[in-house]
Amino acid sequence: MNPAARLLNTVERIGNRLPDPVFLFLWLVGGLILLSMIGAALGWSAVNPVTGDRLAAQSLLSPENLERLIIGMPRTLADFPPLGIVVTIIYGASVAERAGLFATAIRGALLNAPRAILTPIVVVTGMVSHHASDASYVVVIPLAAVIFAAAGRHPLAGLAAGFAAVSGGYAGNLFPGASDALILGITEPAAHLIDPSYSVNIAGNWFFIIGVVLVFTPIVWFLTDRVIEPRLGPWAPSADAAAPAASEKQPLTADEKRGLAWAGLALMGMIALWALITLLPGSPFVDPAAEPEQRFNPLYRSLVAFFAVTFFLTGAAYGAGSRSIQSHRDLVRMMRDGIAQLAPYIVLAFFAAHFVAMFNWSGLGPILAVNAAAELKSLALPAPLLLICVVFVSCFFDLFIGSASAKWSALAPIVVPMFMLLGISPEMTTAAYRMGDSVTNIATPLMSYFPLILTFAQRWDPRFGLGSLMATMLPYAGAFLVAGLIMVAAWVTLDLPLGPGVGVYYEPPAPAVAAQEPAAGGLAGPHTPPQPAAVPSPTAPSR
16 A cells, blocks of 8 residues: 555545544533643743733633633623624525525526636636635536536546635635634634734634635636546546436526526615725714724624625515515525524534633633743744644644534634734734645545545546545645645735725734834834833743
């Protein structure tokens, strides 16, 4: 057995032995309780260089923390930021999905794609389809294979391009959506460990995710047309291959076209309404007393409501036009079914919320962040190299834990405060994490949708096995990793904006301790970011 095969077998064995993410969080909570007791007993502490406050480790079994845990358990869950955001958006998105808007719009975009630019249209459609959540896996990927076959191209090349876009390009999109709300919603409470006033909005990575689309699309286009499809060879349909469903090849019906037209009118109406509210004197979406770059923060925070209402209205308009919705009872049923599909996430959110809250109560997050930031600062590594480390850590964990929110809930309380103390904004750290979280999904059999994609492939070639799918997707994963590392490094080096009013560097509000001159060879960039004050030696042992 060659080394590559042994490595894959080892990863598969380790991954299969891991418990459900819920129990991973239970283990983390148990370890956190033990660590908090040790830290409190040994007097671990540090000084927050932003506020000047002394940070001390607190035992999670202290009377105060036990009261927080037991009596405040319902409040801990209710205060978990991602939960409210995701549930709010799902109310609208479930109507749009179940009415058929997402599937029809995706189908219409792919069916009308010219053959010469078929691949990039599949890729962009796949990345935008992230708004449909997991529906993109069961709609875009098999449909991409159908469209390639209809155009006389190898259907497995279309399937590979769709899989690369939907899963490998998970960090990319043209507009913020539920995934942004989920991930950035976890970022905000992690940032509060250092700066309780820090606010993260759903548009915090908007420009970055557009950049991912612009960078990854030509990569998938080149690999699909010049590497993957030639490697697959001429397509000869097997007599044993299952024929794709006829409905997948059918053009849009008159009802579906009418539904899309009505949905488009509803979308334009919502955009016009939000623009009108923003431009009106005394608009709640504008804060005239804030700094110029922060004045539109209320507008950005309103995007959660905007997407929820927009998905609801466009879905309802499509349903009325296409006749897939017959009465208001259908709307209520769709919202109810959408929330029911969230049940696994709500179960996970309960344990993730308590882990995040208990991490905060213990005080270990800021202490670890201050100590780690002091060590990293002493190494004088440039900011791009620091964030590249985040990409690699995210890639590694992605081999074993498929849930992006589960991984980020565990990592954010450590890496977000640590990088804030090094002058890196929470949004930039989040962007680096999201890049790493995307690239390895398509090449690991531990990814939850990998068996489903293999089933889709075997409809066209029954001999196409697990190894065949992995070999097909590895070129995409390798190219995405290299491009992602370059993109993160370039974003920091050029100090590009991550979203409206959001930059690469973090500027602490009114430091309590006077900042010292930055050390030579500190954070690299086109300008010198604000440096945190020197961190005094902690009383905890060096770790």
